Amino acid sequence: MAFGRSKRGASKATPAEPVTLKLLVAGGFGVGKTTLVGSVSEIKPLRTEETLTEAGRPVDDTAGVESKSTTTVAMDFGRITINDGLVLYLFGTPGQDRFWFLWDELAQGALGAVVLVDTRRLEDSFAGIDYFERRSIPFTVAVNHFDGAEVYPPDAIREALDLDAEVPVLVCDARRRESVRDVLVSVVEHAMRRAVAAQQTEPRPAPAR
Amino acid sequence: MTDRWFDDAAGPVVRPYAMTRGRTRSSSDEVRLDLIALVIAQSRDGEGPAKAQETGDGGGDNHQGAAGEDTGGGAHDNTDVLADNSLAPEHVDIVVQCRRAPQSVAELAAELDLPVGVVRVLIGDLIDADWVRVSRPVPPAELPDESILREVIDGLRAL
Ligand SMILES: Nc1nc2c(ncn2[C@@H]2O[C@H](COP(=O)(O)OP(=O)(O)OP(=O)(O)O)[C@@H](O)[C@H]2O)c(=O)[nH]1
Numbered sequence: 001m002a003f004g005r006s007k008r009g010a011s012k013a014t015p016a017e018p019v020t021l022k023l024l025v026a027g028g029f030g031v032g033k034t035t036l037v038g039s040v041s042e043i044k045p046l047r048t049e050e051t052l053t054e055a056g057r058p059v060d061d062t063a064g065v066e067s068k069s070t071t072t073v074a075m076d077f078g079r080i081t082i083n084d085g086l087v088l089y090l091f092g093t094p095g096q097d098r099f100w101f102l103w104d105e106l107a108q109g110a111l112g113a114v115v116l117v118d119t120r121r122l123e124d125s126f127a128g129i130d131y132f133e134r135r136s137i138p139f140t141v142a143v144n145h146f147d148g149a150e151v152y153p154p155d156a157i158r159e160a161l162d163l164d165a166e167v168p169v170l171v172c173d174a175r176r177r178e179s180v181r182d183v184l185v186s187v188v189e190h191a192m193r194r195a196v197a198a199q200q201t202e203p204r205p206a207p208a209r
Numbered sequence: 210m211t212d213r214w215f216d217d218a219a220g221p222v223v224r225p226y227a228m229t230r231g232r233t234r235s236s237s238d239e240v241r242l243d244l245i246a247l248v249i250a251q252s253r254d255g256e257g258p259a260k261a262q263e264t265g266d267g268g269g270d271n272h273q274g275a276a277g278e279d280t281g282g283g284a285h286d287n288t289d290v291l292a293d294n295s296l297a298p299e300h301v302d303i304v305v306q307c308r309r310a311p312q313s314v315a316e317l318a319a320e321l322d323l324p325v326g327v328v329r330v331l332i333g334d335l336i337d338a339d340w341v342r343v344s345r346p347v348p349p350a351e352l353p354d355e356s357i358l359r360e361v362i363d364g365l366r367a368l
């Protein structure tokens with residue numbers, strides 16, 4: 001059994017392994033996901049590929065064999081070492097519906113998510129917002145402000161996206177480290193408010209999957 | 210269910226899977242390896258010089274695998290993995306990387322420039338052969354407690 005040996009007894013001899021946590025970065029095409037991950041990652045953003053078939057997704061009848069086996073998705077991937085015992089990983093991947101199989105895997109055990117939004121193409125973020133809402137994954141909406149795009153106040157965006165009051169909405173510049181840092185802090189704070197609220201009420205059922 | 214796509218018609222895309230001999234899963238991954246699971250090198254019982262400190266313990270129970278774990282910072286003697294003919298070069302790369310420091314599944318995939326699915330199979334082989342073990346990340350649906358979240362927030366603020 002793969003995990004059998006990593007139980008208690010193993011940790012005596014060596015320092016405990018770091019706890020690993022993950023945050024997701026979702027958003028439409030070209031919205032700045034790779035840039036965002038690169039701004040805070042201590043390693044140069046890596047790309048990993050996941051194959052569609054590997055996810056065991058039912059193949060639709062219309063797809064030919066080639067498309068079944070060739071579909072791969074690149075994920076951006078960054079790392080932030082908080083301290084010896086705690087490492088945060090960021091995963092960014094395209095927000096189109098056809099990639100949701102990937103999100104299903106990434107979302108498991110995720111601490112929270114960032115939905116990056118370009119005000120010129122708000123609708124590109126709908127799928128991501130729906131996805132995280134339905135799975136009760138805490139997320140922050142980060143409005144990536146591109147040069148030349150009109151600036152809208154966060155409240156207007158909240159309204160346009162029909163967001164719950166608890167969802168933080170921030171304007172950011174994915175190229176700036178401090179700006180991205182603030183977005184990530186916002187996600188984790190949001191997750192913490194959730195955790196605290198959950199402790200105070202009944203233990204809530206596991207999020208629908 | 211994962212076998213289905215590896216059929217005669219699958220064509221050249223299969224190439225990266227050649228090193229896994231066409232398998233899309235290994236015997237070890239009935240629990241699917243999470244992308245952020247850490248792969249940790251361990252020394253193996255009854256094998257070459259890398260685990261010299263452990264010989265003499267004839268117990269053979271499976272707790273001892275971790276005791277001789279090589280997490281030291283210095284150079285590592287990799288002659289043992291290199292000498293194992295049952296391993297593909299990619300297997301060896303994984304062991305060597307993990308001896309320097311534990312690596313997440315995603316990091317290994319990126320560094321070896323291989324699809325995650327292939328890397329999972331390779332790691333599964335290495336688990337079966339006791340070259341590595343895998344740490345389990347925080348279980349799904351069980352978020353870390355408040356103190357950890359606070360630590361993350363403080364750490365991020367200090368960035
Ligand atoms: N002005 C401005 N430009 C940005 C910002 N963030 C990203 N860009 C630019 O927008 C372009 C696309 O950014 P990427 O980070 O590649 O976007 P992406 O979401 O990874 O794109 P895909 O992976 O193709 O979906 C790049 O040329 C970036 O330099 C921002 O905050 N402001």
Ligand SMILES: [Mg+2]
Nearest residue numbers: 033034035076
């Ligand atoms: Mg990108």
